[in-house]
Amino acid sequence: MRSTSESISEKVSWCGTVVSIQPRTRVWRYITHNRTHYHLGYNLFVEERWAQDSNAFTVAVSEKQQTKGAFRIGDTLQGTAWTPKFPNREFADYYRAGSLKALARAEQGVVVDPPPFTMAPPLLSVYEERGARILSRSRWKGKCFRCIWANMANVEIQWDFDRDIKRYRFETFCYGPKSCKYYAMGRTPMVPYKDRGSFPDDGSLDEILTEGRGEDD
Ligand code: SF4
Secondary structure, eight states: OOOOSSOOOEEEEEEEEEEEHHHEEEEEEEEEEEEEEEEEEEEEEEEETTTEEEEEEEEEEOOHHHHTTTTTTTEEEEEEEEOOTTTTOOOOBBBBEEEEEEEEEEOOOOOOOOSSSOOOOOHHHHHHHOOOOOOOHHHTTTTTTTOEEEEEEEEEEEEEETEEEEEEEEEEEEETTTOTTTTTOOOOOOOOTTTTTTEHHHHHHHHHHHSSTTTTO
16 A cells, blocks of 8 residues: 655666556646646556566656657566655656666567557657546556556645645546547546535546547547
């Protein structure tokens, strides 16, 4: 279980095979009037296997690191990173990655019919332009997990504007085509505000945030 308080950040060395690459984002919520997505970089979901055992973890990398390394699903990487100071605000197990090195590259030429979309992820400006819809958490964990359009966001809820008090949680989103057969919104997220209960984000913000594209874009 994740700690809700400040932790001591420690430097780690890691090594493993990339099983998914998704955008890393922060989402600011204020009741249901505003949901703003900030695109920070990418999350590399990595598996470390030895003998009969395996260990899965998430490493946050910058856009510059992803662009330079052109990392793809199936690559075996090593690097350093730090554990998060606020584990309740950062989904990635490790961030501030450094000394990234590809030890082995994924075999090229294996084409898998989407969905899920498993090609190299686009630049962050593409995610920004497309906009996101709420995605069911069970889809994120299951059918959508390897998709470049899937996203686990670090969410910051403005709970009290006057005293600038925020609440934190993680939520799942999809930047992919609206017509994707795997898409399901799942449970309506409720957004709390001090002394005023909780308000449903029922999908109308999704329509606004993705109004620039059609069903198959
Ligand atoms: S629903 Fe979205 S995240 Fe899931 S496979 Fe389709 S495009 Fe990808």
